[in-house]
Amino acid sequence: MMTQITKRNANKFLKDEFDELVKNHFEWNIRILESGSKPHSIVNGKEVIMMCSNNYLNLSNHPRLIKGAIDAATKYGAGSGSVRAIAGTLKIHIEVEKRLAKFKRTESALIYQTGFAANAGLIPQLVGDGDIVISDELNHGSIIDGVRLTKADRAIFKHRDVGDLERVLKEADKKYRRILIISDGVFSMDGDIAPMDKIVKLANEFGAMTYADDAHGEGVLGEDGRGIGAHFHIEGKIDVEMGTFSKAFGVVGGLIAGSQDLVNFAYNKSRTWLLSGSHPPAVSGAQLAAIDVLETEPEHVKRLWDNTTYFKKELKSLGFDTGDSETPITPVIVGDSGKAKELSNRLFDEGVFALPIVFPMVARDKARIRTMMNAGLTRKDLDVALDKFEKLGKQLSIL
Amino acid sequence: MSVKIGFLVNPIAGMGGRVGLKGTDNVLDKAVKLGARPVARQRAEDMLAEFTALSSNSHDIIWVTCGGDMGSNELKAAGIKNPKILYSPSRKTTLADDTKNACRKFLNQNIDLLVFCGGDGTARDIFTIVDKKVPLLGIPAGVKMHSGVFGITTNATAKMLDEFINKRLTVGDAEIMDLDEELYRKGEWKVRLFGIVKGIIEPTYIQVGKTCFESVSDDEVKDELTEHVKEEMDKHQDSLFLFCAGGTINYIAKKLNLEHTLLGIDAVYQKQIVAKDVNEEQILRLLKKYSKVKILLSPIGAQGFILGRGNLQLSPTVINRIGIDNIIVVATPSKLIHTPILRVDTGDKKLDHLFARQGYLMVVIGYRFSRVVKLQTNTF
Numbered sequence: 001m002m003t004q005i006t007k008r009n010a011n012k013f014l015k016d017e018f019d020e021l022v023k024n025h026f027e028w029n030i031r032i033l034e035s036g037s038k039p040h041s042i043v044n045g046k047e048v049i050m051m052c053s054n055n056y057l058n059l060s061n062h063p064r065l066i067k068g069a070i071d072a073a074t075k076y077g078a079g080s081g082s083v084r085a086i087a088g089t090l091k092i093h094i095e096v097e098k099r100l101a102k103f104k105r106t107e108s109a110l111i112y113q114t115g116f117a118a119n120a121g122l123i124p125q126l127v128g129d130g131d132i133v134i135s136d137e138l139n140h141g142s143i144i145d146g147v148r149l150t151k152a153d154r155a156i157f158k159h160r161d162v163g164d165l166e167r168v169l170k171e172a173d174k175k176y177r178r179i180l181i182i183s184d185g186v187f188s189m190d191g192d193i194a195p196m197d198k199i200v201k202l203a204n205e206f207g208a209m210t211y212a213d214d215a216h217g218e219g220v221l222g223e224d225g226r227g228i229g230a231h232f233h234i235e236g237k238i239d240v241e242m243g244t245f246s247k248a249f250g251v252v253g254g255l256i257a258g259s260q261d262l263v264n265f266a267y268n269k270s271r272t273w274l275l276s277g278s279h280p281p282a283v284s285g286a287q288l289a290a291i292d293v294l295e296t297e298p299e300h301v302k303r304l305w306d307n308t309t310y311f312k313k314e315l316k317s318l319g320f321d322t323g324d325s326e327t328p329i330t331p332v333i334v335g336d337s338g339k340a341k342e343l344s345n346r347l348f349d350e351g352v353f354a355l356p357i358v359f360p361m362v363a364r365d366k367a368r369i370r371t372m373m374n375a376g377l378t379r380k381d382l383d384v385a386l387d388k389f390e391k392l393g394k395q396l397s398i399l
Numbered sequence: 400m401s402v403k404i405g406f407l408v409n410p411i412a413g414m415g416g417r418v419g420l421k422g423t424d425n426v427l428d429k430a431v432k433l434g435a436r437p438v439a440r441q442r443a444e445d446m447l448a449e450f451t452a453l454s455s456n457s458h459d460i461i462w463v464t465c466g467g468d469m470g471s472n473e474l475k476a477a478g479i480k481n482p483k484i485l486y487s488p489s490r491k492t493t494l495a496d497d498t499k500n501a502c503r504k505f506l507n508q509n510i511d512l513l514v515f516c517g518g519d520g521t522a523r524d525i526f527t528i529v530d531k532k533v534p535l536l537g538i539p540a541g542v543k544m545h546s547g548v549f550g551i552t553t554n555a556t557a558k559m560l561d562e563f564i565n566k567r568l569t570v571g572d573a574e575i576m577d578l579d580e581e582l583y584r585k586g587e588w589k590v591r592l593f594g595i596v597k598g599i600i601e602p603t604y605i606q607v608g609k610t611c612f613e614s615v616s617d618d619e620v621k622d623e624l625t626e627h628v629k630e631e632m633d634k635h636q637d638s639l640f641l642f643c644a645g646g647t648i649n650y651i652a653k654k655l656n657l658e659h660t661l662l663g664i665d666a667v668y669q670k671q672i673v674a675k676d677v678n679e680e681q682i683l684r685l686l687k688k689y690s691k692v693k694i695l696l697s698p699i700g701a702q703g704f705i706l707g708r709g710n711l712q713l714s715p716t717v718i719n720r721i722g723i724d725n726i727i728v729v730a731t732p733s734k735l736i737h738t739p740i741l742r743v744d745t746g747d748k749k750l751d752h753l754f755a756r757q758g759y760l761m762v763v764i765g766y767r768f769s770r771v772v773k774l775q776t777n778t779f
Contacts, residue, residue, distance in 0.1 A: 152767070154765075154769070155770055156768075167771045168761075
């Protein structure tokens with residue numbers, strides 16, 4: 001007779017760890033959009049004003065992008081058949097990259113599968129043993145993960161503090177081969193902007209390489225939304241301008257823009273690029289159309305900023321603290337974490353969808369609602385949202 | 400869930416300060432004759448008042464304390480009713496023995512935290528009984544407060560207490576420091592490390608998702624530091640490493656299977672201890688034998704000293720010979736939150752000046768991970 005010996009329960013931890021998350025209220029409650037990401041979305045069956053998507057320019061439902069996707073799918077099919085390096089580079093991929101370089105005013109550009117894939121694939125190749133990565137202390141998690149994959153040492157500098165960066169550079173200069181400075185362009189929690197012009201200037205003094213993760217600046221900052229380089233008029237001077245098609249561009253996909261040397265290096269070395277399948281043609285078609293729209297329809301970026309300016313001004317005049325934000329990410333600082341969660345839930349009940357950001361992402365007494373503006377929201381929508389903020393702000397004694 | 404807090408006041412702490420004595424240890428009569436007034440009671444009451452104003456959770460707290468000015472009077476004044484009195488001193492003026500006896504009683508009651516009001520002397524007395532069994536939080540009231548268990552002000556202490564009760568702070572190592580009495584009798588004012596206790600600290604967080612963070616235990620951070628030090632030792636196999644005093648270095652040494660002297664300096668070569676608990680003279684002898692030496696240090700105590708407190712064997716002569724570029728400073732991020740400035744007081748003006756000129760120091764805060772921290776050389 002065969003006896004079954006159970007050495008260990010291979011899958012028990014899955015349930016145990018999930019139960020633990022649920023117990024501490026740390027699990028994600030996924031909300032389901034029944035409508036596509038629009039200024040007015042149907043979320044969990046309820047119509048809400050969308051203030052927490054990254055679809056800043058409302059391009060994800062733009063007719064030209066939808067047509068671009070359909071046309072590309074009709075021409076090239078649903079999938080690409082391979083990784084880019086072997087047999088998965090379609091003409092349309094190259095077209096996107098050429099158009100992107102022109103849009104970014106850089107020599108060259110490269111598309112990655114996602115923004116995360118760009119950071120996780122490229123950063124570990126740019127530095128190695130004997131090198132150092134110097135990073136803003138509030139940089140996004142994907143940068144931190146990219147840095148963790150390197151053999152390089154890491155140092156952080158105080159948030160947006162060029163003086164502190166200089167001190168680190170002075171120390172690093174003594175003993176490292178290569179120095180790579182990485183910063184978010186727009187910081188996703190506070191909506192503030194990295195002083196990229198000063199960082200580039202300082203980097204040049206020390207012979208350090210610069211890398212800006214412009215995920216929240218792409219399509220938002222600078223002329224026609226060309227990003228952080230255009231914002232500071234230093235196009236082509238940031239060694240690596242990294243960004244994404246998933247936010248303001250309304251599609252999906254990571255990108256880097258810079259010199260031809262950078263691009264040649266990047267696609268030959270980034271493991272994420274080399275080892276994942278390339279974008280389906282429909283994605284590339286929509287990306288191409290998004291660049292078209294940005295180049296020919298300046299009204300979207302303008303409306304985004306008009307909305308942002310109005311919303312920030314009105315929030316302030318209601319008495320809300322909106323922090324140091326300079327971008328369409330506007331935090332409404334509430335203070336206590338419990339209150340921020342409560343306000344977010346009640347806003348949702350009243351038809352406004354915005355997420356709370358609580359400790360430890362922000363300081364204990366700086367819990368907030370993070371609002372993200374959308375160019376497709378009308379003045380009337382914003383007034384409705386402001387009304388709800390005012391009413392609930394008073395009810396919860398925030399105002 | 401209720402929290403049980405032991406509350407202890409050393410009523411005579413801090414009385415020596417205004418009359419120019421270095422604490423009240425063994426000189427209380429003299430202090431009183433010079434006109435010293437009690438300060439501890441007021442400090443304790445201030446902290447309790449600030450805490451009750453802050454706290455939303457006060458009904459969940461069980462207070463256990465001592466009679467009279469050793470705790471119950473202060474609690475009463477702050478409106479905290481019916482604390483359980485576990486110990487009462489037999490005389491009017493209290494002694495170190497009263498503090499120690501009270502601690503023994505507290506330990507029998509399985510308290511979650513011991514809040515005390517006093518200075519380094521009081522902390523030391525508590526340490527001898529409590530050791531690492533219960534975390535400590537000090538209300539600053541003494542003349543000497545170099546130990547890492549004190550809040551910076553009574554208000555900061557009240558906040559820390561509230562955060563601890565609401566489980567937003569965690570438990571980690573803290574140093575007990577005090578005047579080296581032997582040296583003091585010879586006329587030298589030197590502070591030395593007496594031991595490691597549990598204090599309450601800010602947790603370290605890492606981002607695991609876009610809007611999701613996980614807190615990392617103090618030990619996990621120290622494990623990362625250990626990895627870093629291990630690699631440094633692999634890289635510099637021809638160097639002698641001096642493992643200095645303190646909890647962080649002690650943890651790293653233990654993880655490397657070294658029998659480290661918690662309160663002293665050990666010399667390690669190729670991952671073996673070659674000399675234990677060395678003094679200045681022994682270090683100088685080692686320097687003749689080993690041409691390449693690195694010093695592994697961590698800030699100890701409340702003021703962030705890396706040199707000049709606790710590591711007295713590292714005399715100016717020793718540091719000059721080894722070179723300040725060969726000093727590796729490691730610290731947990733939670734420690735740097737409370738001591739954002741590192742301090743150096745070598746006793747040698749020229750050497751202090753060398754540090755001052757540097758202005759900042761790279762401090763290792765994780766595996767291959769560092770940040771610059773301001774360095775100050777003026778003394779207290």
